[in-house]
């Protein structure tokens with residue numbers, strides 16, 4: 319697989335097979351991703367991998383926290399601006415509608431939509447979960463570098479036949495996850511990522527999120 323194929327075939331996978339992924343496989347992907355660029359070569363990222371019994375314990379811990387306080391939001395970051403403007407609002411809406419349509423869940427069926435959302439907190443069945451954090455001294459630049467690192471992981475995984483889903487949903491349980499992982503006080507949790515083998519039979523994995531055309535986001539200055 320070349321880079322272009324990896325970029326084009328990587329999707330957010332939301333249903334995984336139970337097929338295990340070994341620590342060696344995860345290490346191999348991280349060995350590749352560590353070559354991602356970062357300003358000043360700071361390499362600001364930290365990764366916390368949960369797998370095996372550790373993954374199951376985390377899922378149980380978060381499930382319990384959700385049952386005790388379903389509406390809690392432990393996020394230190396606003397995932398989206400409170401008043402998301404256009405065209406971003408429509409893009410977000412259309413993504414959700416496309417996903418629920420594939421799953422056959424109508425707008426009125428709020429419990430089924432919530433149930434699908436809750437699948438985030440079991441990594442959509444993936445055997446491996448990665449969490450990404452940054453030292454609190456870092457600002458927007460280093461957050462961007464972390465994003466490059468995460469995408470490099472996703473592309474390396476794609477080449478290895480593995481699937482991923484980046485998951486900001488975990489931010490809503492950031493305190494619980496941080497405590498579980500034993501993050502130091504100066505470490506801020508950003509995002510999770512599910513990693514495993516895609517379930518090819520799952521309807522949700524047929525979702526292909528649309529993209530804006532190049533001219534919608536590009537300006538060329540040519541003279």
Ligand SMILES: Cc1cc2nc3c(=O)[nH]c(=O)nc-3n(C[C@H](O)[C@H](O)[C@H](O)COP(=O)(O)O)c2cc1C
Pocket residue numbers: 328329330331332413438483484485486487488509525526527
């Ligand atoms: C940083 C980041 C966080 C995301 N968080 C979630 C999430 O919590 N749950 C989810 O189902 N998808 C999540 N996504 C997936 C996006 O919805 C997806 O990338 C977008 O719709 C484009 O689709 P594609 O990844 O399949 O190309 C996230 C993506 C990124 C980049």
